[in-house]
Amino acid sequence: QMTQSPSSLSASIGDRVTVTCRSSHNISNYVNWYQQTPGKAPKLLIYATSTLQTGVPSRFSGSGSGTDFTLSISSLQPEDFATYYCQQTYSTPQTFGRGTKVEIK
Amino acid sequence: QVQLQESGPGLVKPSETLSLTCNVSGDSMSGYYWSWIRQSPGKGLEWIAYISSSGSTDHNASLKGRVTLSLDTSKKQFSLKLRSVTAADTAVYYCAREDPSGYVTPWGRGILVTVSS
Numbered sequence: 001q002m003t004q005s006p007s008s009l010s011a012s013i014g015d016r017v018t019v020t021c022r023s024s025h026n027i028s029n030y031v032n033w034y035q036q037t038p039g040k041a042p043k044l045l046i047y048a049t050s051t052l053q054t055g056v057p058s059r060f061s062g063s064g065s066g067t068d069f070t071l072s073i074s075s076l077q078p079e080d081f082a083t084y085y086c087q088q089t090y091s092t093p094q095t096f097g098r099g100t101k102v103e104i105k
Numbered sequence: 106q107v108q109l110q111e112s113g114p115g116l117v118k119p120s121e122t123l124s125l126t127c128n129v130s131g132d133s134m135s136g137y138y139w140s141w142i143r144q145s146p147g148k149g150l151e152w153i154a155y156i157s158s159s160g161s162t163d164h165n166a167s168l169k170g171r172v173t174l175s176l177d178t179s180k181k182q183f184s185l186k187l188r189s190v191t192a193a194d195t196a197v198y199y200c201a202r203e204d205p206s207g208y209v210t211p212w213g214r215g216i217l218v219t220v221s222s
Contacts, residue, residue: 032207032208041199041212041213041214042150044209044210044211047207048206087207087209089207093166093167098149
């Protein structure tokens with residue numbers, strides 16, 4: 001239900017990075033974004049499409065509505081190399097995208 | 106600050122029941138949903154079920170009714186039972202707190218459960 005792209009990307013420190021999730025139907029703004037590093041649990045970054053979770057750096061942002069949603073990192077930092085997942089909570093069962101792995105170029 | 110920790114066997118035999126418990130520390134359980142989510146290479150992140158602080162439950166229909174949840178607020182624990190497991194149920198299982206708005210934070214560290222004879 002949540003088609004996430006790309007599945008992976010290579011980027012350099014300081015680059016702007018964009019990850020996209022597309023839903024097959026209108027899910028309003030019920031989209032959340034998570035970051036996961038190897039061996040760790042996912043960590044909430046953004047909820048309700050664009051609200052930054054407490055403590056998350058302002059270089060992360062989210063946008064979209066309806067069916068198309070975007071996670072952006074304005075200036076990639078070393079600690080941002082990770083896998084990112086979108087999640088829809090508009091309808092049950094809640095579902096996750098397949099992830100975007102952000103790697104160092 | 107709330108913290109969650111999963112516990113249970115790391116190896117379960119096919120056709121048996123997977124049983125996990127999540128211990129919650131640092132905050133009250135009231136007002137939230139307490140969830141189980143699993144992650145495997147084949148299926149990615151998959152929401153399993155939740156139980157609310159009042160005891161209502163919901164689960165992923167793809168698990169075909171194999172799920173039972175329980176909650177003990179006095180012990181600050183909630184539990185998952187998944188019956189009739191197969192190799193497809195091998196995954197890292199996370200317990201987590203879900204806000205009524207739907208976002209999930211925090212998560213436990215996760216526990217790898219392998220289904221094998």
